Amino acid sequence: GDSVTQMQGQVTLSEDDFLFINCTYSTTWYPTLFWYVQYPGEGPQLLLKVTTANNKGISRGFEATYDKRTTSFHLQKASVQESDSAVYYCVLGDGGMGYKLTFGTGTSLLVDP
Amino acid sequence: NAGVIQTPRHKVTGKGQEATLWCEPISGHSAVFWYRQTIVQGLEFLTYFRNQAPIDDSGMPKERFSAQMPNQSHSTLKIQSTQPQDSAVYLCASSLDYWGGAKDTQYFGPGTRLLVL
Numbered sequence: 001g002d003s004v005t006q007m008q009g010q011v012t013l014s015e016d017d018f019l020f021i022n023c024t025y026s027t028t029w030y031p032t033l034f035w036y037v038q039y040p041g042e043g044p045q046l047l048l049k050v051t052t053a054n055n056k057g058i059s060r061g062f063e064a065t066y067d068k069r070t071t072s073f074h075l076q077k078a079s080v081q082e083s084d085s086a087v088y089y090c091v092l093g094d095g096g097m098g099y100k101l102t103f104g105t106g107t108s109l110l111v112d113p
Numbered sequence: 114n115a116g117v118i119q120t121p122r123h124k125v126t127g128k129g130q131e132a133t134l135w136c137e138p139i140s141g142h143s144a145v146f147w148y149r150q151t152i153v154q155g156l157e158f159l160t161y162f163r164n165q166a167p168i169d170d171s172g173m174p175k176e177r178f179s180a181q182m183p184n185q186s187h188s189t190l191k192i193q194s195t196q197p198q199d200s201a202v203y204l205c206a207s208s209l210d211y212w213g214g215a216k217d218t219q220y221f222g223p224g225t226r227l228l229v230l
Contacts, residue, residue, distance in 0.1 A: 034218075043117070043204050043221030044156070089156070099144060099208075100169065101219060103156035 002027045004092045006104035014112050019077040021107045023090035026071060032093035033073045034101070035064050037086045044089060044103075048075070082113045115139075117222035119205050125228045126195050134190045134225045138207030145188045146219060147180055150202040159203075162188060195229040202226050 006023045013019060025031060032051050036044035048057035048064040050073070057064045066073040073090055087106045094100035118137040126132050138145045147159040149172075160170040162182040173180065177195075182188040192199055206219040 041223065043206070043223050045221065046218050049218065099146070099161055099163075100158050101146075101148075101156075102158070105155050 002029075002092050002094060002100075002102045004090050004102050004104040006090050006107055008107045009105065010108045010110070012110045012112065013080050015081055016079045017111075019080045019084070019109065020074060021076075021088055021090075021109075022072060022074040023104050024070075024072050025090070025092045027092060027094075029094070031066070033064070033066050034091040034093065035062070035075045036089045036091050036103075038089065038106075039086050047088070080109070080111045082111045085109055085111045117205055117207055117220055119203075119222035119225050121225060122223065123226045123228075125230065127230055128196060129194050132192045132195050132199075132227055132229075134192075134203050134205075134227070136188045136190070136205030136222060137186055138188070138205070139220055140186075142207035142209055142220075143185075144208045144217075144219075145182060146206040146208075147188070147190050148204040148206065148221075150204055150224065151200075156204070159190070192227075195227075197229045200227055200229045 003026045034049050035047040037047045038044040048059050050057045050064050050066050062077045064075050087108050089106045090104035092102045120135045143164050145162045150156045158172040160173050160180045161168045165182045177193045180190045202224040204221050204224045206221045208217040208219045
């Protein structure tokens with residue numbers, strides 16, 4: 001079945017630091033990959049979506065790209081702010097039917113002011 | 114647009130009691146999903162409705178859990194004889210889904226935090 005692996009459980013940065021979160025995925029279908037962000041007390045919300053057609057997504061200063069050869073998917077931001085503190089999930093969309101989401105374990109980002 | 118609405122936000126039940134969780138999807142969205150979030154297991158898919166019809170319940174525990182969507186404006190997740198291991202945040206999401214592999218964005222509600230004592 002589909003799977004997603006996020007190795008970084010917790011990341012602590014200072015404001016204006018560079019952020020890089022990586023994940024790897026496994027699927028037998030053409031993947032649609034997402035980064036969702038979750039703030040305390042809220043449900044996950046879409047940050048970025050990347051498909052095989054566009055290979056890259058950009059939103060709110062975040063950039064996501066994926067590498068089909070290495071089946072890796074990463075999220076980066078040049079300069080983080082305290083308000084970026086949240087949990088970031090790498091998510092794989094079920095390529096077969098396009099509806100079931102498989103979530104990674106999440107990366108908790110803490111940005112010190 | 115109020116987003117996906119889930120009620121109650123918090124629910125405490127005693128072991129063996131029944132819990133019913135409610136979800137109101139975004140108006141016009143034809144797909145509704147339920148997920149469960151725990152510290153140990155993370156976010157897990159439970160079940161999916163499309164145009165009110167159950168499509169995939171492969172993530173639902175075989176016993177005590179059931180989900181329904183009696184009309185396009187709400188879905189319920191019912192847990193009978195709740196157990197402490199059912200304690201989790203239950204998340205509902207909806208999307209503009211259509212048959213054929215559309216990979217539309219799923220919009221999540223804030224979740225219902227269930228605590229079984």
